Amino acid sequence: MVTNNGAEPILEVKNLKTHFFTDKGVVQAVKGVSFSLANGETLGIVGESGCGKSVTASSIMQLIKLPPGKIVDGEIIFRRQKRRAETIDIVQLDPKGVEMRSIRGGEISMIFQEPMTSLNPLHTVGRQIAEVVELHQQLSRKEAMKVAIDMLDRVRIADPQDRVNQYPHQLSGGMRQRVMIALALSCNPSILIADEPTTALDVTIQAQIISLMEQLQDDFGSSIIIITHNLGVVSQMADYVAVMYFGRIVEYGTVTDIFREPQHPYTVGLLQSIPVLGRRKEILVPIEGIVPNATAEIPGCAFADRCPHVMAKCRSHLPPVTTVEGQHQVACWLHEDAAAVRHAD
Numbered sequence: 001m002v003t004n005n006g007a008e009p010i011l012e013v014k015n016l017k018t019h020f021f022t023d024k025g026v027v028q029a030v031k032g033v034s035f036s037l038a039n040g041e042t043l044g045i046v047g048e049s050g051c052g053k054s055v056t057a058s059s060i061m062q063l064i065k066l067p068p069g070k071i072v073d074g075e076i077i078f079r080r081q082k083r084r085a086e087t088i089d090i091v092q093l094d095p096k097g098v099e100m101r102s103i104r105g106g107e108i109s110m111i112f113q114e115p116m117t118s119l120n121p122l123h124t125v126g127r128q129i130a131e132v133v134e135l136h137q138q139l140s141r142k143e144a145m146k147v148a149i150d151m152l153d154r155v156r157i158a159d160p161q162d163r164v165n166q167y168p169h170q171l172s173g174g175m176r177q178r179v180m181i182a183l184a185l186s187c188n189p190s191i192l193i194a195d196e197p198t199t200a201l202d203v204t205i206q207a208q209i210i211s212l213m214e215q216l217q218d219d220f221g222s223s224i225i226i227i228t229h230n231l232g233v234v235s236q237m238a239d240y241v242a243v244m245y246f247g248r249i250v251e252y253g254t255v256t257d258i259f260r261e262p263q264h265p266y267t268v269g270l271l272q273s274i275p276v277l278g279r280r281k282e283i284l285v286p287i288e289g290i291v292p293n294a295t296a297e298i299p300g301c302a303f304a305d306r307c308p309h310v311m312a313k314c315r316s317h318l319p320p321v322t323t324v325e326g327q328h329q330v331a332c333w334l335h336e337d338a339a340a341v342r343h344a345d
Ligand SMILES: Nc1ncnc2c1ncn2[C@@H]1O[C@H](COP(=O)(O)OP(=O)(O)O)[C@@H](O)[C@H]1O
Pocket: 020, 022, 027, 029, 047, 048, 049, 050, 051, 052, 053, 054, 055, 056, 068, 069, 294
C-alpha cells in the first residue's frame, strides 16, 4: 500500500519483505509492506502482538540479525534531509558499514519498548548520550556532555547536572524512558521510530511521555513512526495509521478514516477490543480466535478464520488493496465491488 499525501516523502517503504529462516520453517514476518512518511508527519502502526510491527521498524534501522533474519525483497528509500535531500535505498546498505551507522542514530533513531535492553548498565546516562553526540556531531567530550545535560533538561528530568552522572539502574522506569528519548533525539534525527514507547509505563507517565514526544517533534521537526497496540496513543499522536495483520498492512488512512470509518473487519475488531483513551466507557469485545501460526503459508486472507464476514474466496485468494476514498485504503474482499464501481466511473 503506497500513500501519497502530497508532501515530499522523507521515507518510502516499498514492498518490504523480511523473513526469518528458523528450524521450524520460514517466518515471513513482513510480507510486502509499503507506506510513505511525509516530512514532519506522524504515522501510527497498530496491530496485535506478532503481526510484524517491530520487524518492520528494525528493517528500517537495518537491525535485523542475519541469520536467522533477512530483508529478502523491497526498498526503503530515505531522503536524507541532512545530506541535501539525497535519496538512498537503506536495503542496499551494509548494516555495519559507515553509511548505515551514520544514518542509524544520526538521522533515524529508535526508542525501544524496554529501555534497559538498549541502555548500557555500565555507563552513566550522560556518557551514553555524550558518546552519540560526539560520534554524530563531531563535538568534544566536554561540549557533548553539555548537550547531554541540555537534552536531559528538555525531557524534563529534574537536576540534569546530577542525573548525567547516574547509571540506568539508579533511575525509575519513567525516567529511563525519558533518557531513551533524550538519547534518540540528541542528534536531532529526521525520523524517530518509537516502538511501544509507553507500554511498560503507568498511565500518568505514559501521558507525559506522549506529550513530551509531541513537543519535541514541534521543536525538532522530526517525522515520527509510532508503533503501539494502544489506540489511544495513536489517536492522540498520529496523522496517519497503518493497521497490520500477519505481516501485511490491511488498512491505511488518516486518523479520522481509521477511527470514524474503519473498513477492515480486523480494524473494526481492534477498535472494539481495546480501550481508547478519552472515549466513554464501553463494552470491550475481544476479537475471537488467534493469529495464525507464524510459519503458516496462507493463500487467502489471513484474517479469514476470525472474520464474521468471511466468504469462500477469502480463503483461496489474497484480497486486493482497494482505495475507499482519498488515501484511505483497505485489503478486504468486501470492498472489491466498491473499487470496481469507482473504476467504472
Ligand atoms: N529473531 C526472530 N526469529 C524468528 N522469528 C522472529 C524473530 N523476530 C521476530 N520473529 C517473528 O516475526 C513475527 C513478527 O514479529 P514482530 O515484528 O516482533 O511483531 P510485533 O508486531 O509484535 O512487533 C512474529 O511471528 C515473530 O515471532
